[in-house]
Amino acid sequence: MTDANESESRTLLFRDGLNEALRQEMARDESVFCIGVGIAERGGSYKVTDGLLAEFGPKRCIDTPIAEPSIVGAAVGAAITGMRPVVEILFVDFTLLTMDQIVNQAAKYRLMSGGARSVPMVLRTQGGVGDGVAAQHSQSLEGLFYHIPGLKLVMPSTPRDARALLVSAIRDDEPVVFLEHKLLYMTEGLVPKEEEVIPLGVADIKRAGRDCTLIAWSNMIPRSLAAAAELAATHGIDVEVLDPRTLVPLDRQAIVESVCRTEHVVIVQEAVRRGGVAADIASIIQADAFDYLDAPVEIVAGRNTPIPYNRALEQACIPQTDDIIAAVRRAVYS
Amino acid sequence: MIAVRMPQVGENLTTGILLEWSIVEGDRVQRGDVLAVVESEKAAFEVTAEGSGVLLRIDCPAGQQAQVLDAIAWIGEPGESIAATPIAGVEAPLFGVDLAPRMAPRTATATSAGHAASPSARRVARQLLVDLTRIRGTGPGGRIIKRDVLSAALAESGATPVMVGIEPVVEGRDRVEPHGRLRAAIAERMSLSARSVPHFYLFIDVDVTDAQQLRTKLGADPALSLTDLIVAATARSLRQHERLNAHVGEREIVLKAGCHIGLAVAVDGGILVPALADADRHSLPELAALRHQAIDAARAGVVAQKPSPTFTITSLAGYGVERFLPIINPPECAILAVGRSGERVIAVAGAAVVREQMTLCLACDHRAVDGAGAAAFLQSLKGWLEEPARLIDNDGEGE
Numbered sequence: 001m002t003d004a005n006e007s008e009s010r011t012l013l014f015r016d017g018l019n020e021a022l023r024q025e026m027a028r029d030e031s032v033f034c035i036g037v038g039i040a041e042r043g044g045s046y047k048v049t050d051g052l053l054a055e056f057g058p059k060r061c062i063d064t065p066i067a068e069p070s071i072v073g074a075a076v077g078a079a080i081t082g083m084r085p086v087v088e089i090l091f092v093d094f095t096l097l098t099m100d101q102i103v104n105q106a107a108k109y110r111l112m113s114g115g116a117r118s119v120p121m122v123l124r125t126q127g128g129v130g131d132g133v134a135a136q137h138s139q140s141l142e143g144l145f146y147h148i149p150g151l152k153l154v155m156p157s158t159p160r161d162a163r164a165l166l167v168s169a170i171r172d173d174e175p176v177v178f179l180e181h182k183l184l185y186m187t188e189g190l191v192p193k194e195e196e197v198i199p200l201g202v203a204d205i206k207r208a209g210r211d212c213t214l215i216a217w218s219n220m221i222p223r224s225l226a227a228a229a230e231l232a233a234t235h236g237i238d239v240e241v242l243d244p245r246t247l248v249p250l251d252r253q254a255i256v257e258s259v260c261r262t263e264h265v266v267i268v269q270e271a272v273r274r275g276g277v278a279a280d281i282a283s284i285i286q287a288d289a290f291d292y293l294d295a296p297v298e299i300v301a302g303r304n305t306p307i308p309y310n311r312a313l314e315q316a317c318i319p320q321t322d323d324i325i326a327a328v329r330r331a332v333y334s
Numbered sequence: 335m336i337a338v339r340m341p342q343v344g345e346n347l348t349t350g351i352l353l354e355w356s357i358v359e360g361d362r363v364q365r366g367d368v369l370a371v372v373e374s375e376k377a378a379f380e381v382t383a384e385g386s387g388v389l390l391r392i393d394c395p396a397g398q399q400a401q402v403l404d405a406i407a408w409i410g411e412p413g414e415s416i417a418a419t420p421i422a423g424v425e426a427p428l429f430g431v432d433l434a435p436r437m438a439p440r441t442a443t444a445t446s447a448g449h450a451a452s453p454s455a456r457r458v459a460r461q462l463l464v465d466l467t468r469i470r471g472t473g474p475g476g477r478i479i480k481r482d483v484l485s486a487a488l489a490e491s492g493a494t495p496v497m498v499g500i501e502p503v504v505e506g507r508d509r510v511e512p513h514g515r516l517r518a519a520i521a522e523r524m525s526l527s528a529r530s531v532p533h534f535y536l537f538i539d540v541d542v543t544d545a546q547q548l549r550t551k552l553g554a555d556p557a558l559s560l561t562d563l564i565v566a567a568t569a570r571s572l573r574q575h576e577r578l579n580a581h582v583g584e585r586e587i588v589l590k591a592g593c594h595i596g597l598a599v600a601v602d603g604g605i606l607v608p609a610l611a612d613a614d615r616h617s618l619p620e621l622a623a624l625r626h627q628a629i630d631a632a633r634a635g636v637v638a639q640k641p642s643p644t645f646t647i648t649s650l651a652g653y654g655v656e657r658f659l660p661i662i663n664p665p666e667c668a669i670l671a672v673g674r675s676g677e678r679v680i681a682v683a684g685a686a687v688v689r690e691q692m693t694l695c696l697a698c699d700h701r702a703v704d705g706a707g708a709a710a711f712l713q714s715l716k717g718w719l720e721e722p723a724r725l726i727d728n729d730g731e732g733e
Contacts, residue, residue, distance in 0.1 A: 208512055261512055261515075263454045290453050291453045291454065292454055293452060293453045294454035294479050294480040295452060295473070333472070333479060
């Protein structure tokens with residue numbers, strides 16, 4: 001729906017969109033700096049921070065030892081003094097080492113200082129199943145952050161959204177967890193040449209449709225769009241794909257409006273089914289759009305299991321295009 | 335031991351005919367399994383098992399008739415004796431009073447054989463006045479879903495589904511604007527009204543020269559508009575002609591005790607209809623104040639859910655429209671369309687004179703209102719507006 005106008009856009013890799021946002025904000029605001037493991041000399045494992053050391057110097061693009069709690073602790077402290085740190089933690093799996101800094105310090109500081117101070121920190125990290133990177137490097141842990149009051153949570157699915165939402169995240173005065181998907185870094189998309197800001201909390205209809213609302217985020221968006229194309233081509237089912245883009249704050253209104261129009265809903269998440277964000281969105285829908293539901297809310301989610309290394313088993317644990325197609329067909333009684 | 339009972343599939347039905355059994359005595363059944371098909375006056379329904387076990391005995395073979403709620407078969411464990419097992423609370427008289435009629439399962443009246451209906455199906459059934467008990471669901475386990483209600487409504491009206499297959503053509507630089515909730519509600523309501531309510535229309539010209547003069551005379555505190563006078567006159571006319579102040583259902587007319595005048599207000603993306611509660615009990619200045627509040631709130635997107643309007647006024651006078659045919663806002667039974675007022679040359683006692691006039695159009699639901707009654711109402715409304723001083727003398731309480 002928000003496809004950039006081709007004449008004023010170019011094709012960009014997801015990781016380069018993030019890089020552009022960082023460069024732009026570091027140039028705009030001297031209090032913005034990046035910190036993490038291997039982000040300066042190496043330019044980051046996914047090359048998101050490539051070139052920042054040369055452009056902004058070692059005081060604003062800081063390599064650290066492999067010591068996640070210290071990295072996040074330093075960033076929280078710097079943020080309290082008024083800096084705007086952008087932390088990179090290589091895998092979301094490793095943020096578990098930093099949970100005290102994030103949950104007990106960053107998320108609480110605004111309240112406990114009586115509103116006097118806040119923690120304008122962005123925690124960039126990367127999650128999801130890759131290509132056989134095993135149980136400790138494949139998790140989708142957005143549910144943990146979603147659960148914690150005081151944190152915002154962004155999960156972009158396109159280069160354009162990634163760039164414009166990272167700008168908003170950096171400018172936000174609250175701690176923002178910015179969750180990237182490892183399989184999206186090398187995906188391409190149109191990004192406007194001009195600077196762009198997309199506010200946190202605004203969903204995007206990635207594909208308009210009449211028959212069923214498909215809610216997904218991050219790497220489940222390309223998969224849902226593929227399912228929607230297949231459903232239209234072979235079953236004549238017109239699916240609307242809604243990307244919340246930010247899970248906190250969540251665009252409840254856009255979700256409810258879409259559901260009231262289509263009256264059928266499927267929610268797709270890569271994370272495990274139990275205690276997930278999809279379940280919470282389903283509860284919102286049943287409360288706010290009850291009279292408009294023509295079928296139970298379908299959730300397509302990861303299985304409640306650690307992700308196996310074996311590739312076939314790995315793929316069996318997370319939603320595939322065919323799973324989404326089957327769920328939509330159930331939802332619309334096709 | 336569970337009794338399988340003849341379902342009550344309609345309010346007034348007392349018996350049903352057993353068309354066929356899906357299973358035979360001795361078969362094992364699971365809760366929810368379809369056991370038999372029964373027929374009422376109108377349609378056939380499935381009977382499902384309310385518990386699991388073995389079908390011990392059939393009391394009503396195929397082709398026979400049974401009283402509604404009578405046991406037609408028994409489910410239990412093999413060897414269980416039917417006669418020795420009274421059904422708790424239903425068969426056994428308590429304190430000498432037979433509670434059976436009250437304690438019998440009444441859920442069967444909700445839908446065909448106790449089948450579920452989706453919330454959307456229930457909502458649409460309420461709007462289209464479709465009786466869910468007469469529908470056979472096509473969803474899993476016989477669930478009634480929205481498309482079942484829509485096809486039943488079409489079948490009842492005898493109409494062909496003209497909308498099916500007529501989709502907008504989207505090409506090139508066309509802009510697709512999905513219906514928001516308000517647009518969707520308007521589309522659904524207006525389609526329902528235009529399709530199912532038999533409208534008829536009456537026009538009347540009203541001389542508002544005196545009304546305009548009165549308005550000027552009363553000054554600007556509060557500023558009265560011609561609309562305020564029309565609302566006041568309508569409310570007082572409705573009190574004299576209560577049949578126009580009514581809600582219409584499929585089986586009844588509800589003559590409303592309160593007179594709550596709805597005003598169609600154009601807002602971003604559609605129309606809202608705030609109601610001026612008890613418009614017949616307010617003086618002109620009070621009505622003017624109420625109207626301003628209601629319109630401001632509606633433009634801010636706020637409309638109180640209660641009271642629901644009993645009669646709606648819609649005006650395109652501000653847009654220079656002379657007259658138009660409005661669509662009734664169901665379940666109301668009439669709507670008044672107000673055209674532009676302006677100077678017209680008319681004949682009075684053989685001479686051409688210039689007077690300020692406007693044309694009103696009243697649309698009525700012929701299921702509830704007939705021509706003569708509607709005309710009498712319009713006559714009365716015209717009278718109030720042409721002798722507007724009475725609107726001031728009459729603060730709404732005295733008659």
